Amino acid sequence: MRRITIKDLSKFLSLSTSTISRALLNDKNVNEETRKRVLDAAEKLGYKPNLTALNLQSGQSKTIGFVVPEMITPFSSKVLKGIQNILYPLGYRIIITQSDEDPLVERKNLQLMEEFNVDAIIINLCHETQNNDIYEHIMKQGIPMIFFDRIPHKSLDVSKVIIDDYIKSSLMVEYLIKTGRKRIVHIIGPTGIQNAVERLNGYKRILLKYNIFDENLIVHTDGMTFEHGKKAIKQLLSRNIPFDSIFAFSDTLAMGAMNFLLEQKVSIPDEVSIASFSGTELSSMVYPQLTSVQQPLEKMGEAAAELALEKIKNSTFPSRTILMDAELVYRAST
Amino acid sequence: MRRITIKDLSKFLSLSTSTISRALLNDKNVNEETRKRVLDAAEKLGYKPNLTALNLQSGQSKTIGFVVPEMITPFSSKVLKGIQNILYPLGYRIIITQSDEDPLVERKNLQLMEEFNVDAIIINLCHETQNNDIYEHIMKQGIPMIFFDRIPHKSLDVSKVIIDDYIKSSLMVEYLIKTGRKRIVHIIGPTGIQNAVERLNGYKRILLKYNIFDENLIVHTDGMTFEHGKKAIKQLLSRNIPFDSIFAFSDTLAMGAMNFLLEQKVSIPDEVSIASFSGTELSSMVYPQLTSVQQPLEKMGEAAAELALEKIKNSTFPSRTILMDAELVYRAST
DNA sequence: GTGAAAGCGCTAACAC
DNA sequence: GTGTTAGCGCTTTCAC
Numbered sequence: 001m002r003r004i005t006i007k008d009l010s011k012f013l014s015l016s017t018s019t020i021s022r023a024l025l026n027d028k029n030v031n032e033e034t035r036k037r038v039l040d041a042a043e044k045l046g047y048k049p050n051l052t053a054l055n056l057q058s059g060q061s062k063t064i065g066f067v068v069p070e071m072i073t074p075f076s077s078k079v080l081k082g083i084q085n086i087l088y089p090l091g092y093r094i095i096i097t098q099s100d101e102d103p104l105v106e107r108k109n110l111q112l113m114e115e116f117n118v119d120a121i122i123i124n125l126c127h128e129t130q131n132n133d134i135y136e137h138i139m140k141q142g143i144p145m146i147f148f149d150r151i152p153h154k155s156l157d158v159s160k161v162i163i164d165d166y167i168k169s170s171l172m173v174e175y176l177i178k179t180g181r182k183r184i185v186h187i188i189g190p191t192g193i194q195n196a197v198e199r200l201n202g203y204k205r206i207l208l209k210y211n212i213f214d215e216n217l218i219v220h221t222d223g224m225t226f227e228h229g230k231k232a233i234k235q236l237l238s239r240n241i242p243f244d245s246i247f248a249f250s251d252t253l254a255m256g257a258m259n260f261l262l263e264q265k266v267s268i269p270d271e272v273s274i275a276s277f278s279g280t281e282l283s284s285m286v287y288p289q290l291t292s293v294q295q296p297l298e299k300m301g302e303a304a305a306e307l308a309l310e311k312i313k314n315s316t317f318p319s320r321t322i323l324m325d326a327e328l329v330y331r332a333s334t
Numbered sequence: 335m336r337r338i339t340i341k342d343l344s345k346f347l348s349l350s351t352s353t354i355s356r357a358l359l360n361d362k363n364v365n366e367e368t369r370k371r372v373l374d375a376a377e378k379l380g381y382k383p384n385l386t387a388l389n390l391q392s393g394q395s396k397t398i399g400f401v402v403p404e405m406i407t408p409f410s411s412k413v414l415k416g417i418q419n420i421l422y423p424l425g426y427r428i429i430i431t432q433s434d435e436d437p438l439v440e441r442k443n444l445q446l447m448e449e450f451n452v453d454a455i456i457i458n459l460c461h462e463t464q465n466n467d468i469y470e471h472i473m474k475q476g477i478p479m480i481f482f483d484r485i486p487h488k489s490l491d492v493s494k495v496i497i498d499d500y501i502k503s504s505l506m507v508e509y510l511i512k513t514g515r516k517r518i519v520h521i522i523g524p525t526g527i528q529n530a531v532e533r534l535n536g537y538k539r540i541l542l543k544y545n546i547f548d549e550n551l552i553v554h555t556d557g558m559t560f561e562h563g564k565k566a567i568k569q570l571l572s573r574n575i576p577f578d579s580i581f582a583f584s585d586t587l588a589m590g591a592m593n594f595l596l597e598q599k600v601s602i603p604d605e606v607s608i609a610s611f612s613g614t615e616l617s618s619m620v621y622p623q624l625t626s627v628q629q630p631l632e633k634m635g636e637a638a639a640e641l642a643l644e645k646i647k648n649s650t651f652p653s654r655t656i657l658m659d660a661e662l663v664y665r666a667s668t
Numbered sequence: 669g670t671g672a673a674a675g676c677g678c679t680a681a682c683a684c
Numbered sequence: 685g686t687g688t689t690a691g692c693g694c695t696t697t698c699a700c
Contacts (some may be wrong), residue, residue, distance in 0.1 A: 016687045021679060024670035030685060051388045056692050061386055063427060072413070072615055077405035093397060093429045093450060097422075098415065116427060182486050186356050197432055219498065252535055253669055255619050262621040281406055285589050287596040294365050339693055350671045365669060387693035390676050529699060 001095045012170050013041055013083055024049070025104035033221075051091070063093045064308060065113035065121040069101045069150075069224070073318055074280040075297065082301020083122060093218060100226055103130040112132050116327065117230065120144045120308040127192040129153045140254070144311030148304045149295075159307040159319045165277075166194045168293045169202025171328055172275050173247055177293075178209055179334055181273060184218045186225070187232045189249035191263045196313060199277065203247060216241050221253065226266075230257020237264070244272060247332070251278035255286055258333070259283075273334040279326070288332035295326045327332050338381045338401045348376055358383070366461070380440045385425070397427045397640060399447035399455040403435045403484075403558070403615075408587055408614040409631065410458065413482065417456060418634020420643070426453075435558055437464040444468050448478075455634075456641040463487045463527040478645030482638045484527050491599050493641040495634050497531045497660045499611075502627045503536025505662055507581055509625075511544055511595035513605060513668055515579040519551045521566045521591060523558060530583055533611065537581060550575050555587065563590020571598070578606060579668070585612035589620055592667070607668040611662070622666035629660045 006024075009019045015034070022298045023030045030038075033099050065089060068076040076098075084093060095116055100203075110131070113121055121143060125131065132152060135313035139145055141157070148161040172271070176184050184204045189196035200218070207213035219236055221228040228253060236243065248254035254276035258268060263272035266272055268288055279295030303322045310317045340358075342506075344351045349368070355371035357364045364372075370466060375381075389396050395627040398421055402410040429450055437460045444465070448453050455472065457479060459465065473479055473492070482495040509655060512519050520537045522636070525529035534552070541547035553570055556568035564584060570577065582588035588610035592602060600606055602622055613629030637656045644651045 003677095006679095007677075016690080018679080019686055022686085025679085029685060048448065048451070050390075050677050051449075052386055052395055053692090054679085056384075056386045056390050057678055057680095057691070071411035072408050074406050074408075077411065080405070080430070084431070088446060091449075095426055096414070096430070097418070097428045101518050112422060113423075115385075117382070147693090149682090176482070226615065243679090252619075259619070259621050259623075266602065281560065285586075285593070285616070289593075289686080320529075337693095338693095341693075351694080352672080352696080353670055356670085359695080363669060367669080384693050387676090388695085389694095390692090391694055392680090393676070 003050065004042075005050065006044045006047070009038065009041050009044060009047060012045065013297075015038060028319065060119050060312075061117040062091055062100060063095055063116055063118045064305075065110075065116065065118040065123075066094050066096045067099065067106065067109050067113065067121060067123040068096070069099050069124060069126050071096075071098050072225075076279060078113060078297035079124070079301035080304075081302070082298040083305045084301075085298070086302050086305035090309075099126050099127050103127040107129055107134055109249070111140060114141065118143060119312050120146065122148065122304045122308055123147045125152060125193075126150075127190075128194050130192065137155045142315060144308060144315070146307045146311070148300050148303050153194070156334070157319050159310060159311065159321070161169075161303045161307065161322045161324060163293075163295055163300075163324050165198035166202045166329070168277070169199040169247075170206050170325050172291075172293055173203050173206040174246060175328065175330070176245050176275060176334065177212075179208065179273065182212050183214070183217065183243040183245070184212075185219060185233075185236060185243045185246045187219045187221060187246065187248040187253050189253070190222070191220075198299060199249055210215050217243060222272055224250060224252060226252050226256040229253035229258075230260040231256075233257040233260045245269075245276045246272060248276040250288060251276045251280060251282045251292060254278075254290055255282065255291075258286065258290070269332065269334050275334055281332065283329070291334040292329055292330045293326050294329045302322055337384065338379045339384065340381070342379060343372065343375050343381060346379065347371060356664045359472040378424040381583060394453050394646075395451040395593055396425055397429055397450055397454040398639075399450065399457075400428050400430045400457075400558075401433060401440065401447065401455060401457040403433050403440075403458060403460050405430075405432050406559075407518070407616060412614060412631035413458070413635035413638070416632035416637075417639045418635075419632070420636050420639035422644045424643075433460050435460050437526075439466055441468055444472060448472060448475065452477060454480065454482045455648050456482065456638045457643055457664045458483045459486060459527075460484075461524075462528050463547075464526065465496070468491060478642060479601070480506050480638045480641045480645070480647070482634050483633050484529055487528070491653050493573045493645065493655070495637045495641065495656045495658060497627075497658050499532035499630055499633075502611070502660050502662070503533040503581075506625075506627055507540040509662065509664070510544075510579050510581060510607065510609060510668065511540065513607065516546050517548070517551060517577040517579070518546075519553060519567075519570060519577045519580045520583040521553045521555060521563060521580065521587050525554075530584060533583055535583050551577060558584060558586060560586050560590040562591075565590075567591040583609070583614045584668070585591035585614060585626060586608045586626060588612075588624055588626075589616065592620065592624070603666065603668050606652040607665050609668055617663070618665065625665045625668040626663055627660050628663045
């Protein structure tokens, strides 16, 4: 019942613990014969190395923190999968916290990460600037922080994984125009997030280019949920502002908007077409399926994990930014 | 940059490490004055206890394994949240793996958990019997296993958190009948899962009771995804079997079914009404919103965590089954 | 009330 | 090629 340790093997084989250790680690300074005996005994007695001891010795916790705004949509789960692909085989644990889009909760989560002695933190933040002080504080402790999707204000020098929100947003809006839409609503994300600004800017640029920009078509929300999407469109309708399409910051917002329109018996995409940013299965689980900018989430997770590893291995490794490509996927909603 | 240890405090204050330790642990055998000095110094130098050392010493990894079939839907995330509520404050890490509904992947995941020296495993399994040998093997190592939602065959004595699938299924089907439906399709889950059998039995019982049971209305799937739901209904339509409603094993299957029907311009709920088992936001993100048996997922996670804790504290603690209540939520799809 | 020392499981210098 | 030993950071006897 008790765990078998290297000491048990040592007694069992009348060998020193160091020889056992060496044999297990494939050190060359071990007789082939001996190694075999050790390996056999280890197998037979069911020896499993004690990671905690290893970690204590190496001074690492072999734990990575993963801090995300939410896990209600599959967005974070997909990124997580990518991170796991890279880190599990290397023996890293991943500890996850959700911030519920609240910078204060994010703060607490980051403190938790510090207590857990994580070797690095991979984070999708809630607010561009509000927690900059802790990000800096944590990095000063020697804990690398890797940002993905939503990144902090330029003033912080950190590694990050992003897509080009500005360009992708422009492309999507231009596509809507090419399908004949002129009154394109933009449901913007929380303005405390740089991506929201970038996507808004892309939207603006195109509408200005085609000379159809109208301030009234921009709808603010104070949150990112389905309900916020619904409310946004509800407001717009009540203000009697005509529109023929919607470009939403996220698929969740888009789905909320769509749901409300369908309740109002508005036909999609005939009367109103809808597009958004996504990368999850959600886009294709609704009817009609949503046209969206499909972010390569799993790949983004893998990239973030790699960035974390390079900082862990060498803390002076210069920060890098990985720009991922995202694909526009045209579905039935446009 | 280097971590402050108890030794640094010891040097700094010219006290032995044991006194420092005692002061930090609020041991009574410390002069109040001394304790104060220690606490102040700890604060000032930024001392943070090294969890790894603690764990080595206590023989625990303070890590819990969480093994789920998938993280595409928010199902597992919600349970995870509940587990975190209980375990994070206690200093436990949680390591998560997805099995992709594949018992072989689940096996590998469980082995990974063993390697990670987890103190307990909380699992939603892929197949009722196929991995019983490892479950037993793991428990024989002294690692408690807590099952939730999908549980192993009765032959295993384990702690579990479940809802009454049979009853809830019956209630939902009876509700459909009361809304005037007579040709109720059941999309069953994988038969390697006890829940699928239970829900099927509940369905059968009611249809038999009302004398409207028809074997043809039961649709098998070989998976749990959205696409499987679509395919199931496609098959049914191609076989020209008339029906006026659907009761699906899961919301994902229901959404697939609904999506296909909407594509075929079938009106919901007028021509076909739909209900399923759920507990996630998905049910209300589609149009029309899905009627479903709403499982208390976060609460289930909390319960599972409690069960894990009692087994960790006392390995001989008898296994318990917690039966949670689930609510029938009537939405627009019926 | 405080200190010295052992020990948790393992690796890595250092001997031989 | 193998053994001895120190040490990772901490708690916990055991002395005093």
